Amino acid sequence: MTRDGGKGREASHDNEILTIEEVARYLRLTPQTIYKWAQERRIPAAKLGKEWRFRKSFIDRWLDEQILRNKS
Numbered sequence: 001m002t003r004d005g006g007k008g009r010e011a012s013h014d015n016e017i018l019t020i021e022e023v024a025r026y027l028r029l030t031p032q033t034i035y036k037w038a039q040e041r042r043i044p045a046a047k048l049g050k051e052w053r054f055r056k057s058f059i060d061r062w063l064d065e066q067i068l069r070n071k072s
Contacts, residue, residue: 016056
């Protein structure tokens with residue numbers, strides 16, 4: 001257990017930064033699809049130099065929004 005009552009791990013997990021390959025694996029899509037969506041701004045991403053990066057918490061929120069949008 002950490003000093004913060006075991007929450008330290010969870011907080012850092014929310015801020016986890018992912019690569020295109022990691023997002024693709026997480027969403028079970030191809031890296032090419034994630035790359036295209038990032039370029040088109042269809043998925044929340046930041047381009048750092050020549051590399052795309054994704055915050056896991058933003059991907060989770062975006063996925064929830066996609067699911068809710070498709071239900072209505």
